[in-house]
Amino acid sequence: MNAPAPNPPGAGPVLEVDGLKVYFASRDGIFRAVDGLSFALDPGETLGIVGESGCGKSVTAMSVLRLIPSPPSVVAGGAVRYRGTDLLQVSEARMREIRGNEISMIFQDPMTSLNPVLTIGEQIAETVVLHQRLGKRAAWERAVEMLQLVNIPEPKKRAGEYPHQFSGGMRQRAMIALALACNPNVLIADEPTTALDVTIQAQIIDLMLKLKEEFGTAIIMITHDLGVVAETCARVLVMYAGHKVEEAPVAELFGAPLHPYTRGLLASIPKLQIQGGTHPAGSAHRSRRQRLAEIPGMVPSLSGRLPGCSFAPRCPLATAQCRETAPPLERHGDRHLVACWKAGADA
Amino acid sequence: MLESGGRRVNSETSVPLLEVRELRKFYPIPGGWPGRPVKQVRALDGISFKLERGQTLGIVGESGCGKSTAAKTIMRLIEPTGGQILIDGLDITAMSKAAFRPHRKDVQIVFQDPYASLNPRMSAAAIVGEPLRNFGAGGAERARRVAELFDRVGLHRESMGKFPHEFSGGQRQRLGIARALALNPRLIVCDEPVSALDVSIQAQVINLLIDLQDELGISYLFVAHDLAVVQHICDRVAVMYLGRIVELGDCDTLFAAPLHPYTRALLSAVPVPDPAGVRKPIILSGDVPSPISPPPGCHFHTRCPHATERCRLEPPVLRATSSGTEVACHLDLA
């Protein structure tokens, strides 16, 4: 079977985003959705991109695969290098070869991401036929195989069914099967579990981790759920208003966050305390019903460009320097990057 | 306090603010001959609980469990098929809409979707002032009270003339809360009030709800699927599955020592924002069955790792256990 050639070992990152700038234009102005983002994804690694709405994480993901129509969007700068080649410069024909084949994507809403008038088997087989040049019969077998792999019971029967006959969790599995059918080198997962119930989410996360082991795919996990990040990612980058504000290995990010936004975010989430959790049962009865540490204010509008750090208006540590000059990304520790003049300082 | 047109159930002992008894809501599925009973969606299959004054009761469960239906049925936005709803001892279940209307002042609701729960063609002041208008407040008094409410929920008075699309999600939710507060209700039903908000805004809104409860002594019926939020804000919690309550009890106790197999699986499935945390999720097999033909006996038996023959035949009832938590399960759960 013609799988895309796996990344040769030691060849450097499989995907590298370098200074990406994606702007949107409308009558109300130019919105800087992504304003100079850089990161690297190593082969087989799971990288988490965390942020709230408007931070640019979804736009980044879609830009890698050039899925955003232009206009209204425009790439104002930067490069997206897949194994050395800048995807923003290649032809549309080459992009079509890459999408679904070498770089795949799964989306948040499994309801609307699957074609309702084609059976699941047909949709998976279609991508296999297109990219792997297999015949219809062989493609169908591969489709059934993939459904089996994602733990869908009775895969032969299910392959002939339509998306509306699947439950939410099963549809997401089908999407994963579709995305992995051609054994891509990179999988971009845009909020894959947000729309799912917690027990189904646990199943899907479990599945993704298992498949990652088997296929060795590098995954970019985009989410706003820090719990999901903690479970699935090796490295995390935190985005705010189109910029990267912090990047670190996962244990370090949660254990010793340096950027005030990351700290604020972690402090503002209620932590579930359960049996066998960090707090013994029956203690700290008043740990809840207490106010959560909140980050005041709102995410800034993306159209005005503030001279300084975009988080300054909401930051408890902001100084005049913060408001005047945007802090550069600096290295603190081994693989820990922070963009903050006051990195690590306490309020 | 006797109300005309109602039936006081218990005027002697302290009466719970809200009591629900065997509440049922079935939706008939159209089809078949008219007049012939056909299949039904059993959205609520007999739930019972009490909520005391000043308390917060959480209702958790996954999609399809009926928690939103419960919230709306208690508000009489959906008509119950059976059972009873008592507010301060007053049975409001069978009241006509007209008779119930004055009682709406006591029970208000905050919706999940900050975008769709505000009329896009009404100004913020009009939205928050509408409840007052409905119950006879004049223009000047309305304006004064609306300004007061804006202050209370942390919105600028200057934004009173703006329209919903000019506010952010978190601000819109504050508007919804202000509207719910307008009539000084004793109970606010919160139907997933923070699920649609960003994480950092969730904290703001949760804090607002906590503050309001401290200041005004409002009780909350807090419907949510986010267990961490529920644990944070609730005194007691009910876990629902396919239209029934499977476990009900004090929040701390229940989260520390869940008894029902579903509750255990649910709690174990929540991802914890701590990479060092060891989590052994109990992965449930299969999907949630359809509420149209729920499994006989215990609704959960098709996915329960400990199901017995009795579970297949006989639906369990909520029974009290030594810890005070009530569980609906045949098994002896120590």
Next chain:
Amino acid sequence: MPVTLAQLELRLESSGRRPWLGFARRHPLLVFGAALLAVMVVLALAAPWIATHDPTEMDILHRLKPPSAEHYFGTDALGRDVFSRTLWGGRVSLVVGISVALLATSLGVLIGMAAGFVRLADSLIMRVMDGMMAIPGILLAIALMTLSRASVRTVVIAITVPEIPRVVRLVRSLVLIIREQPYIQAAEAIGTRYHWLLLRHVLPNIVTPLIVQATFICASAVIFEAYLSFLGAGTPPEIPSWGNMMAEGRAVVQLAFHIILYPGLFLGFTVLSINLLGDGLRDMLDPRIARRL
């Protein structure tokens, strides 16, 4: 086609400097339709002043004359000035078009809201509407015209009736959607009474698609009136209308083509402009398209 940042910035700047130019570029259909319609309306309204002759004045000696300096559009079979008649005919079309649009929309809204809100009434109303839609509009209109003496008023009523079911359908489906919106439930929860609910919550939110629908009804009514008059079942012959002018001109089309041509052209332009206006309005009121650069 991918654009560059520089191109977008240029567009943004130019749309800011001269907003009306930006508006015209974004909504060409709307602007063109509105302009053309404005011309037609002005011509019709100004008929008493710019018409060269009395539209009913017959001059048998000079009948069927081709266009000339004295009669811009020539004369018809009875020697009447086609130019003046065409201008005056526009007034009839305007009156009919606007009246039908307003009347059909108002009645349709009332009936549609009743159908959308009152379950019992719904089936009954919709079956009646289905029945009405099953009869070809023309036949229904002609039948209604036979019930009383022909006049512009009866023409308006006859054309309104077949147009009502369309509006009812639209309103009903909008109401069904809106009814499920949380803000309607919220209004119920805060004790809002039914009539206020309909007036303040439902109606303002169905106005937008209704406006677009009303313009299309207007266009349809203008053509409808022309059909009816052409068939002799519409505007009475003593009142000039494009339809009956074309009916009269049919007999002499080989000799005096101008009698059909000019009213036909005016009719075409008027209907075209209303349709373009409607299309443009629909695009303008769609928030996604409206905020495009």
